Amino acid sequence: MTDREDTGCVIESYGRRVVVERTGGERVPCKLKRKNLDLVAGDEVSLQFAPGDDEWTVTERLPRRNVLCRSDSRGRSESLAANLDQLGVVVAPRPACDPFVVDRYIAGARYAGIDALLIVNKLDLPADAGDLSFVEPFRALGMPVVPVSAHSGAGLQALIDRLTGRRSLLAGQSGVGKSSLLNALAGEAVRATGGLSQGSGEGRHTTVSSAILRTPWGEIADSPGVRDYAPPVVALKDVQLGFDEIASRAHECRFLDCLHLREPQCAVQAAVESGAIDPRRYESYRRLLNLTRQLDEKRGWSG
Numbered sequence: 001m002t003d004r005e006d007t008g009c010v011i012e013s014y015g016r017r018v019v020v021e022r023t024g025g026e027r028v029p030c031k032l033k034r035k036n037l038d039l040v041a042g043d044e045v046s047l048q049f050a051p052g053d054d055e056w057t058v059t060e061r062l063p064r065r066n067v068l069c070r071s072d073s074r075g076r077s078e079s080l081a082a083n084l085d086q087l088g089v090v091v092a093p094r095p096a097c098d099p100f101v102v103d104r105y106i107a108g109a110r111y112a113g114i115d116a117l118l119i120v121n122k123l124d125l126p127a128d129a130g131d132l133s134f135v136e137p138f139r140a141l142g143m144p145v146v147p148v149s150a151h152s153g154a155g156l157q158a159l160i161d162r163l164t165g166r167r168s169l170l171a172g173q174s175g176v177g178k179s180s181l182l183n184a185l186a187g188e189a190v191r192a193t194g195g196l197s198q199g200s201g202e203g204r205h206t207t208v209s210s211a212i213l214r215t216p217w218g219e220i221a222d223s224p225g226v227r228d229y230a231p232p233v234v235a236l237k238d239v240q241l242g243f244d245e246i247a248s249r250a251h252e253c254r255f256l257d258c259l260h261l262r263e264p265q266c267a268v269q270a271a272v273e274s275g276a277i278d279p280r281r282y283e284s285y286r287r288l289l290n291l292t293r294q295l296d297e298k299r300g301w302s303g
């Protein structure tokens with residue numbers, strides 16, 4: 001490799017421009033050789049400093065270990081971040097969280113083969129600040145649940161223990177405190193945070209892109225808050241892979257291709273009836289199955 005070539009990791013992507021950390025650790029703004037390189041934070045890339053140019057160009061994206069994606073409203077898949085070790089879904093009592101969005105994020109991580117954990121922020125707020133009862137079934141499933149407060153610092157060490165040696169992406173609804181957590185974890189005010197708009201209790205959108213921060217214990221990236229999240233479209237029979245408690249029982253169903261809706265001798269429906277599966281999680285599975293059907297049709301129409 002000459003001094004005019006290098007490789008690096010995309011730290012932040014603005015679509016047609018990216019910030020890349022070169023092998024030596026230097027961060028440089030880069031342009032893209034082609035429009036359709038589809039680069040997101042976490043991507044490994046090849047760089048070139050072409051004669052006569054005044055900046056680095058990303059020439060190629062190297063193979064991804066994994067990529068977290070979302071579906072747009074037409075069912076097309078969009079990359080969010082690549083080469084992740086885990087997804088931290090952040091929730092808080094305020095603004096009120098939609099547990100179905102949490103389920104879909106976890107399903108999106110499962111489809112990508114990425115571990116997930118649940119981070120419950122704003123522990124400093126009074127117990128009656130919001131309903132977090134939806135968190136319990138995740139604990140019962142064995143998913144790590146880490147209660148923290150970005151403001152008071154409570155639980156941060158336990159969170160750092162979970163993040164150590166890994167690259168984690170924080171995701172979740174707007175205003176739950178992702179950027180505040182990142183700042184508290186990194187020990188300096190590096191990401192803009194927004195106030196809650198008066199009255200509505202709804203978060204103001206502040207973060208506009210994901211950026212990877214390196215800390216002594218690991219890498220962590222923030223992401224823009226969302227109102228909703230839909231995982232990429234998978235085959236109908238694979239939707240269950242996003243729900244551990246359903247996928248793990250599927251082999252007990254009478255039919256191999258059971259979708260666990262109204263089929264006879266379905267182990268999943270039986271587990272919902274007996275209370276072994278949380279009815280809200282089952283409802284969430286059915287909703288995602290329906291959404292997947294709809295997005296699949298739209299995707300077909302749009303080519």
Ligand SMILES: Nc1nc2c(ncn2[C@@H]2O[C@H](COP(=O)(O)OP(=O)(O)OP(=O)(O)O)[C@@H](O)[C@H]2O)c(=O)[nH]1
Nearest residue numbers: 150151175176177178179180193194195206207225
């Ligand atoms: N009480 C309390 N408020 C917090 C805590 N963490 C964050 N907040 C507040 O919640 C609001 C939103 O915080 P942000 O960190 O901007 O939230 P975000 O998830 O990054 O929001 P987006 O970038 O819009 O997705 C701000 O007013 C923060 O001060 C916390 O631990 N306790």
Ligand SMILES: [Mg+2]
Nearest residue numbers: 178179206207
């Ligand atoms: Mg933010």
Ligand SMILES: [Zn+2]
Nearest residue numbers: 253258260266
């Ligand atoms: Zn079944």
